[in-house]
Amino acid sequence: MTTQQKSHLFYQxxxxxxxxxxxxxxxxxxxxxxxxxxxSSGAMVCNIGHSNGHxxxxxxxxxxxxxxxxxxxxxxxxxEKLAAKTASLTPEGLNRxxxxxxxxxxxxxxxxxxxxxxxxxxxxxxxxxxxxxxxYHGSTLGALAITGYDPLTEPFEPMMxxxxxxxxxxAYLDGLDPDDEATGLHYANMLEQKIIEEGPETVLAFFVxxxxxxxxxxxVPPKGYMERIQEICREYGILLILDEVMTGxxxxxxxxxxxxxxxxPDIVVMSKGFAAGYVPLGAMAAHDRLIEPVLDAGxxxxxxxxxxxPLACAAGLxxxxxxxxxxxxxxxxxxxxxLKSRLEDLMQRYAIIGDVRGKGLLTAxxxxxxxxxxxxxxxxxxxxxxxxxxxxxxxxxxxSRRTRGGHEGDHILVxxxxxxxxSQIEEIVEMLDTSLRQFTxxxxxxxxxxx
Numbered sequence: 001m002t003t004q005q006k007s008h009l010f011y012q013x014x015x016x017x018x019x020x021x022x023x024x025x026x027x028x029x030x031x032x033x034x035x036x037x038x039x040s041s042g043a044m045v046c047n048i049g050h051s052n053g054h055x056x057x058x059x060x061x062x063x064x065x066x067x068x069x070x071x072x073x074x075x076x077x078x079x080e081k082l083a084a085k086t087a088s089l090t091p092e093g094l095n096r097x098x099x100x101x102x103x104x105x106x107x108x109x110x111x112x113x114x115x116x117x118x119x120x121x122x123x124x125x126x127x128x129x130x131x132x133x134x135x136y137h138g139s140t141l142g143a144l145a146i147t148g149y150d151p152l153t154e155p156f157e158p159m160m161x162x163x164x165x166x167x168x169x170x171a172y173l174d175g176l177d178p179d180d181e182a183t184g185l186h187y188a189n190m191l192e193q194k195i196i197e198e199g200p201e202t203v204l205a206f207f208v209x210x211x212x213x214x215x216x217x218x219x220v221p222p223k224g225y226m227e228r229i230q231e232i233c234r235e236y237g238i239l240l241i242l243d244e245v246m247t248g249x250x251x252x253x254x255x256x257x258x259x260x261x262x263x264x265p266d267i268v269v270m271s272k273g274f275a276a277g278y279v280p281l282g283a284m285a286a287h288d289r290l291i292e293p294v295l296d297a298g299x300x301x302x303x304x305x306x307x308x309x310p311l312a313c314a315a316g317l318x319x320x321x322x323x324x325x326x327x328x329x330x331x332x333x334x335x336x337x338x339l340k341s342r343l344e345d346l347m348q349r350y351a352i353i354g355d356v357r358g359k360g361l362l363t364a365x366x367x368x369x370x371x372x373x374x375x376x377x378x379x380x381x382x383x384x385x386x387x388x389x390x391x392x393x394x395x396x397x398x399x400s401r402r403t404r405g406g407h408e409g410d411h412i413l414v415x416x417x418x419x420x421x422x423s424q425i426e427e428i429v430e431m432l433d434t435s436l437r438q439f440t441x442x443x444x445x446x447x448x449x450x451x
Contacts, residue, residue, distance in 0.1 A: 131207045275312065396428065
């Protein structure tokens, strides 16, 4: 590997990575010429693949006109066009769009809009935002308050007001049948119980990922769950906010994952694949009935410098145009079925894989030391990080987190760009197979004999 100079950057750890040279489609190359297959779309971001010519051209054309126009000084054609397009792709009534630069900003915007709406209509006692455990909604303090992932939240708890949590519907860990509607109702009714426990008059919103992201590893809710939580929110006058930061823009086989259950949310937040990594961009889509009272009461007391940036919006619109032009959402559905089937084949060959799950091209498999009891691998192994490193050395980029609140349980997310084809999925699976062989050989002494 090329000798790297001292870096003035710092992120999570001291570990260094190769220097990126270029990226095309689903592949990336470092400066030494080694090729990597982007099997996780970065952090589930690069939905349309790298270096798409149409998006680059749209950015160039916008740069020739203007790169910045502050929203309090100008309206811009790019932001208006993207807002109209976004509204046309979201559920009926979600006609008001607020642009941001990332997922955490989108989540913060959703929380603050919900509260300002409650104040504007005289429901000032409503301030509690219920979410799930485990969950991940962002890294800012407001987003962390509704996140259920201990290593990320515990250091900051004295600095924020943690919000109420209900258990995520992890039927596979609880020995329940996810295809039985009774299972879905079992978990959904925990929301109603929490609302009653907290006092319905104090509860503002329920914040939920339709398909789980990093904290639960592509968790698909059991039958009946999503429909029932919507009913509960309506019954108690609570806003339903869908966190589609990871699932939005087609990754699950619909533009929004909530469409799989015909949901009618009050607010949707998006980012990641919304601009597919070309620029920092996200969006909050809100129902008309929320916005008008807030504007009448003096306006939305919230904002970001780069909200509605014309260059970002031009790129975002071009991303959506490419998703539609190439039929990427339908491809995500088709290729997702192929990928999930091939991951299930790997599960039959490797006893340390205890579960395969997902929807569209948001898929994951979870490591266990015993499949019957779903006992996790020993936390001391650091299995999710170690597997990612092995796969990376083999030229495959995947993503990992810990399933059980962040302290134990290891899952690997496999989420290639929505342009992936069947031969490329086979390439991914071959590299996973090679990496699994190496990984299981490495940890064999720490496993029960049956594994």
